[in-house]
Amino acid sequence: MQPNRMLPNRSRTSVLVFLLPPLLLYCAAVLFPIFQSLFLSFFSWNGISDMEFVGLDNYVRMFVADDIFWRAFLNALIYLAICLVLQLGGALVVASLLTSLRRGRELIKTLYLLPAVISTVAIAFLFVRIYSIDPAGLLNQLLHWIGLGSLERPWLSDVNTVLAAVSAPEGWRFTGLYMLIIYAALIAVPKELEEAAVLDGASRWTLFTKIRFPYIRPVWITTTIMATTYGLRGFDIPYLMTNGGPGQSSELLTTYMYKTAFTSTDFGYASTISVFIVIECLVAVGLILFLLKRKAD
Amino acid sequence: MIAQAAPSTPPTTVPPAPHKAARRRRKPNLFRTLSRVLIMLIVIVQVYPLAWLFLTSLRTEQDFATGDPFALPSALTWENYARAFETGDLGRNILNSFIVTMGANILIVLFGMMAAYAIQVLGFRLSKLVRGLFLIGIIVPVQIALVPLFIDYSAVNLLDTYQSMIIPLAGFSLPMSVYLFSSFFEYIPRETYEAASLDGAGPYGIFGLITLPLSLNTVVTVVLVNSIFIWNDFIFANTFVLSEDLKTIPLGLQNYIGAMGKVDWTATFAAVCVTITPLLLVFLVLNKAMIQGLESGATKG
Numbered sequence: 020m021q022p023n024r025m026l027p028n029r030s031r032t033s034v035l036v037f038l039l040p041p042l043l044l045y046c047a048a049v050l051f052p053i054f055q056s057l058f059l060s061f062f063s064w065n066g067i068s069d070m071e072f073v074g075l076d077n078y079v080r081m082f083v084a085d086d087i088f089w090r091a092f093l094n095a096l097i098y099l100a101i102c103l104v105l106q107l108g109g110a111l112v113v114a115s116l117l118t119s120l121r122r123g124r125e126l127i128k129t130l131y132l133l134p135a136v137i138s139t140v141a142i143a144f145l146f147v148r149i150y151s152i153d154p155a156g157l158l159n160q161l162l163h164w165i166g167l168g169s170l171e172r173p174w175l176s177d178v179n180t181v182l183a184a185v186s187a188p189e190g191w192r193f194t195g196l197y198m199l200i201i202y203a204a205l206i207a208v209p210k211e212l213e214e215a216a217v218l219d220g221a222s223r224w225t226l227f228t229k230i231r232f233p234y235i236r237p238v239w240i241t242t243t244i245m246a247t248t249y250g251l252r253g254f255d256i257p258y259l260m261t262n263g264g265p266g267q268s269s270e271l272l273t274t275y276m277y278k279t280a281f282t283s284t285d286f287g288y289a290s291t292i293s294v295f296i297v298i299e300c301l302v303a304v305g306l307i308l309f310l311l312k313r314k315a316d
Numbered sequence: 317m318i319a320q321a322a323p324s325t326p327p328t329t330v331p332p333a334p335h336k337a338a339r340r341r342r343k344p345n346l347f348r349t350l351s352r353v354l355i356m357l358i359v360i361v362q363v364y365p366l367a368w369l370f371l372t373s374l375r376t377e378q379d380f381a382t383g384d385p386f387a388l389p390s391a392l393t394w395e396n397y398a399r400a401f402e403t404g405d406l407g408r409n410i411l412n413s414f415i416v417t418m419g420a421n422i423l424i425v426l427f428g429m430m431a432a433y434a435i436q437v438l439g440f441r442l443s444k445l446v447r448g449l450f451l452i453g454i455i456v457p458v459q460i461a462l463v464p465l466f467i468d469y470s471a472v473n474l475l476d477t478y479q480s481m482i483i484p485l486a487g488f489s490l491p492m493s494v495y496l497f498s499s500f501f502e503y504i505p506r507e508t509y510e511a512a513s514l515d516g517a518g519p520y521g522i523f524g525l526i527t528l529p530l531s532l533n534t535v536v537t538v539v540l541v542n543s544i545f546i547w548n549d550f551i552f553a554n555t556f557v558l559s560e561d562l563k564t565i566p567l568g569l570q571n572y573i574g575a576m577g578k579v580d581w582t583a584t585f586a587a588v589c590v591t592i593t594p595l596l597l598v599f600l601v602l603n604k605a606m607i608q609g610l611e612s613g614a615t616k617g
Contacts, residue, residue, distance in 0.1 A: 034434050140570060
């Protein structure tokens, strides 16, 4: 008998009837393409001519000979870092502040989540105008008003600012989502624990680091994993706003892979890059689990 | 327990019943004020751009090109909306998004429930392995599937169809749905199933008569959470769809970028406002359920 079997008599066919359709869809859309990418990464193929087996050539090219790849990888890490700070940092601050409010929590939650409902294409349009210099967009106008006029610039064509400029909208978009999750965890911290600590004279900071944060650590791990995997697959906003430019200054691995596949129709090499992206995600998740779980013990 | 913890620090004896609400009030009010101001500021940063988007869609073109972006429109006009509907086929785009979202949601809910039922309720030897397989889909980025699916679709003539969008959207959302349903199924007591079994119901009957009706709340959660992502999907639609007739909202909006990247901004913003309205309305009406869904989605997954 299986411990998790709840129905005393069920036939083997009934298991298959329920399991096969979802598993087939999942294999067709997710699992099989992963293996296909792995397979294609050993070939040179433009989609029309015959596939040519090239062994590890694509990997050698990627790691040794392709500067754009490394540039895109570095950019992707910076993009990820900016997203994580905005999303998780912002979420933690707002969620903590929100617990100290007595009224209007629901309203603020709703308003804060609002950008998550908007499509990336709409967001890209919106931020192109926010960053615009002529006519002055919201950001440049704001800088002008608060006396930082020297900082005014075309944010999206300046190679020094473009990466941050395409990362910020992604951070802005989802911070509300993570805030909700962290907020839900924070209000689940038992009141007795907090009150006892306050009576012991704990400061707000100690209260947070010693009581609240350890309590929400499991949720924090989940949100960190979510935000990281989402950050690493970030694509829409940079692709739509700058298409990786100017030059390669806002190129991410995902946009580079996309262009390699569908502009240069180099399916083999594009698959090599996507295999790298998958490995990068798995490594990132492994690292987060390792680092955050170890600290807990 | 609280009273016992107290005497450890204060030098004077603490009266057993402190003045009412003193514990709350004793904290510096400055902190409370400061945090209110900070929250207001952050909320403004979150919401103002969207309000600005709407206001701009009501501006005249000239006002937009010359005026201060923060200023209120000098005159309100609906002309932008007229031009927006002329330029693109917004109705068609919304319909397509609706079809894709419905199609994907049906698959996600039905298949997610079925897989969870097989794993959690029926049980089988390799159920742990299958669970693990589904975990992969949560971690790996969707871009991995673009090239392979593009090749496979062109082999079986699925490029440029509704299915080409629905299949990967459903496939990549399926894992979360399976997890949500199986964690819900855990709460259905074993006795319910045993009683039904004694009454002669088989696995199919129990699925239809017990599991399905009981999980309606989870269905709502799954649908709401996934709809946000599917309705706004850009990457699959952009890769697999070419013809105007099948374009969903995100692709339709791109039509507003004219030749040489020239954009009629006020009309574009009007189009954006039209296209975000359906989901925004659903969100504002059902935001309690949606917020709950998002919260539970993350804490259980």
